[in-house]
Amino acid sequence: MSSGFWYTEEQTPNLRYSSKITQTLHTETTPFQELAMIDTVQWGRMLVLDNMVMTTIKDEFVYHEMISHVALNTHPNPKKVMIIGGGDGGAIRECVKHAKVEKAVLCEIDGRVIETSKEYLPEIASALFGHPKVEVLVADGVKHIQENENEYDVIMVDSTEPVGPAEGLFAAEFYQAVYRALKPDGIMVAQTESPFVNADLISRVFKDIRSIFPVTKLYLASIPTYPSGLWSFTMGSKQYDPEAVDVSAIPEMETRYYTPALHKAAFCLPKFVQDLIKE
Ligand code: AAT
Numbered sequence: 001m002s003s004g005f006w007y008t009e010e011q012t013p014n015l016r017y018s019s020k021i022t023q024t025l026h027t028e029t030t031p032f033q034e035l036a037m038i039d040t041v042q043w044g045r046m047l048v049l050d051n052m053v054m055t056t057i058k059d060e061f062v063y064h065e066m067i068s069h070v071a072l073n074t075h076p077n078p079k080k081v082m083i084i085g086g087g088d089g090g091a092i093r094e095c096v097k098h099a100k101v102e103k104a105v106l107c108e109i110d111g112r113v114i115e116t117s118k119e120y121l122p123e124i125a126s127a128l129f130g131h132p133k134v135e136v137l138v139a140d141g142v143k144h145i146q147e148n149e150n151e152y153d154v155i156m157v158d159s160t161e162p163v164g165p166a167e168g169l170f171a172a173e174f175y176q177a178v179y180r181a182l183k184p185d186g187i188m189v190a191q192t193e194s195p196f197v198n199a200d201l202i203s204r205v206f207k208d209i210r211s212i213f214p215v216t217k218l219y220l221a222s223i224p225t226y227p228s229g230l231w232s233f234t235m236g237s238k239q240y241d242p243e244a245v246d247v248s249a250i251p252e253m254e255t256r257y258y259t260p261a262l263h264k265a266a267f268c269l270p271k272f273v274q275d276l277i278k279e
Pocket of ligand 1: 032049052053054055084085086087088089090091108110113139140142158159160161165166167169191226227
């Protein structure tokens with residue numbers, strides 16, 4: 001038996017994932033969820049919400065680069081971007097790397113996620129310290145999206161699992177509202193969980209987005225601290241096809257996972273994932 005203290009997440013009723021910890025830095029119950037910041041040996045500092053890993057210092061780059069750069073390099077002129085959720089700041093940090101992005105708005109329901117990320121995860125939250133392109137709203141993303149029309153070039157749904165405050169972010173009516181909030185050539189992308197663990201959710205969400213957006217595509221990335229390690233993102237686009245991008249023209253950018261070749265490769269799906277989204 002290995003000694004030390006462990007954080008264990010019940011990823012499903014039949015699957016647990018443990019990380020050895022060196023210390024618990026902070027815990028609190030916010031008006032929306034239980035929040036913890038812990039130090040782990042394998043993954044560095046970790047943000048946990050409602051007993052689920054949201055991000056870690058060592059693997060956050062995969063998720064944040066892949067939720068951002070695929071859409072931002074598909075849209076030819078992504079001037080105005082909205083991130084729903086993502087209070088740790090990782091996605092918005094990637095967005096502001098793009099020269100064409102003039103404004104990136106973060107709409108996070110839980111102000112405590114923003115504040116504690118700034119305190120304990122400054123490497124991830126770097127764009128939340130007064131970056132000139134960044135605007136931060138503490139509000140419900142469902143409500144905010146309903147109040148906007150023809151406003152954004154790209155909308156990213158960087159949300160928690162579809163329980164509690166994020167339930168509405170996985171509903172067909174929400175994707176309809178996202179469609180309206182986008183400009184006529186806009187693109188949305190949402191994190192859509194694991195094809196091993198959440199197959200039904202992926203099928204349902206893909207169908208809903210496909211019924212609204214003319215171009216709907218799913219892509220994958222490897223995220224070790226999320227259930228099963230294989231993660232999906234679903235993109236809905238009014239016009240541009242992410243697989244038709246001339247990747248040789250993508251501007252150089254400092255990344256650790258995303259590359260122009262991977263932009264295309266991420267859409268090559270294993271057969272069992274293709275089967276989840278077929279007509
Ligand atoms: N950047 C990776 C981290 C997350 S955090 C997702 C955020 O979505 C949380 O901070 C949560 O407070 C926020 N959120 C939930 N519901 C809403 C809402 N209705 N409006 C705005 N923000 C909301 C995502 C991790 C992915 C999960 C992988 N297991």
